[in-house]
Amino acid sequence: MKKGFLGFLCILLVMGVLAGCNEEKSSADTKSKDGKVVLNFWTFWGSETRRPIIEKIVKDFNDSQDRIEVNHTFLPWGDIWTKNLAAVAAGNPADVIVNDINSVALRAENNQAEDLSKYLDDSFKENFYPHLWKTVEYNGKPYAVPFNTDTRLLFYNKKAFREAGLDPNKPPQTWAELEEYAKKLDIKSGNKYDRFGFYPLWGSVGPSAWMASADGGKGFIDDGDLAINTPKKVEALEWLLGWQERYGEKNVQAFKAEFGSEQANPFISGKVAMIIDVGTFYTQIRDYGKDMEFGVAKIPAYDENAGHWADGGGFVVEVPKGSKHPKEAVEFIKYLTGKEAQKYWGEKNYDNVANIEGAEAVSESLDGQAKEVYEMTVKNLEETNLYPVPAEYPDYQNRINPHIDKVFTGKLTPEEALKKAEADVKKIKK
Structure with a gap:
């Protein structure tokens, strides 16, 4: 035991010497010649x-x-x-x-x-x-x-719009229009999709952004108060699940597995007609989507009475x-x-x-x-x-995400998931 204690003292001494060397080096480097x-x-x-x-x-x-x-x-x-x-x-x-x-x-x-x-x-x-x-x-x-x-926009394929009988200068403005447009833009062969009109979780956007949009821009924590299990967020999560159910989970996962960057990006390759991404996505289209006709618009609002929201x-x-x-x-x-x-x-x-x-x-x-x-x-x-991490709820997002993931694997309903998520986040308040 004494030997172990002496070894520990030696380690401390070495650390002290190294720290002193580092401090000396830092001090020496604070002035140039x-x-x-x-x-x-x-x-x-x-x-x-x-x-x-x-x-x-x-x-x-x-x-x-x-x-x-x-x-x-x-x-x-x-x-x-x-x-x-x-x-x-x-x-x-x-x-x-x-x-x-x-x-x-x-x-x-x-x-x-x-x-x-x-x-x-x-x-x-x-x-x-x-x-x-x-x-x-x-x-x-x-x-x-x-x-x-950064901020997120809706990028849409104008050529695909024309082919589907949609006005290329009138992108969807609400969630209802987004669904309507997507159905017209879908191209399906039997049970397989050759083109998806839109899928809300592809691109640079996740469930939390849609839930905030439905809830008037309110994040999971609003002015220090929890706003996780709210009626609008439950509704938004149900809406997202509805997209997966309509397209079929297997189709969604199989299609996603084909995605890559640059030319293989699903929007640039023409496999998805509308996608949400950050503004710098333009440079990928410019470099790899030769002669591609596209437009940009605000992310569709929850309804005609709601504002357009994006997260950054x-x-x-x-x-x-x-x-x-x-x-x-x-x-x-x-x-x-x-x-x-x-x-x-x-x-x-x-x-x-x-x-x-x-x-x-x-x-x-x-x-x-x-x-x-x-x-x-x-x-x-x-x-x-932007949704800064509040000091009283550090790492709150990691408490929420696993519950949301279970919604899309069928293990929890949207209401169950958000109820559990809010209960878990309450436990970590400092």
Whole structure:
């Protein structure tokens, strides 16, 4: 037992030495040879497309002034946030990091991100879409700055519309019209479908989005109150199940198994006439859907008296707790989220950016259908909801999803599933 205890002490000593080395390295790296403050900037943008873009923005910032030097480090998706938490715990984090927009409050609650209110004046938030800025505040203070976002649209095949006797300039506006159009667009050979008019769970959309749409845009947690087992969400889940029952579960699964990316995408290949996806889906159609005639529209509303709703996500830039240079880090963040850098990022990636003037500048720089789709995404941001994870209900989505999955395998009714889901989420409130 004494031997084990001594071994444990040795491990602690080694960890202490390593930590000291790391801290010494970090301190040594905070100044460059010419006296500039050195900032470490972590992103997961390492692709051939995105890495040159973010590194050009970093270079432009470094060349714009002579006090701060930013070093960009790429870390793979998934690894970056695990390493960030470990670095924060060790007291040796990066100075700026790109992070998930919907979990800012959790990091603020857990003291993993710096309060930026002392570096940003009250007017700064006016540069950004209000629904995005709302996600970065915790107890009335900002702990990050929005960088980019997304929204979902209905993409529809105009040629298929004409073939089915539908007006290609009049996409469906309600759920009822969506069903009506889908039936006209279906092509069936015996018991097999050669083309699906529409299936609500294909593309970039899930059951939660449809349930929120039916419930007036209300997510599973609304202003701190649970809104999981509501009549409208039960109805929406029944509606989704109805699509599976009409097409047949085997047909749905068999068809889905054929899906791939690029040319094999079911919409681009003509196997699905309508699909919901993020605005950047346009680039796949542009690159792989040669001469494809398509249109974009808002996601159909629950009924003629309801609003059109879409859900969104995105990323923020924040200062991890313990950064040695938070003031300089925020100066770099202001540049990253300013009009010019946002315009460059948006143009090169065909991405929705968080800065309002930046987004408008991207729209003005485009033409043709690229402009049409981008302008629709910008307009759609006004009706796009984000659903930040509340600090009192961390990981709530993972409590809900398994119950919803059981609806589509026939193990639970929609009402049973949402009742169980709400009961499970209640158990995790802090």
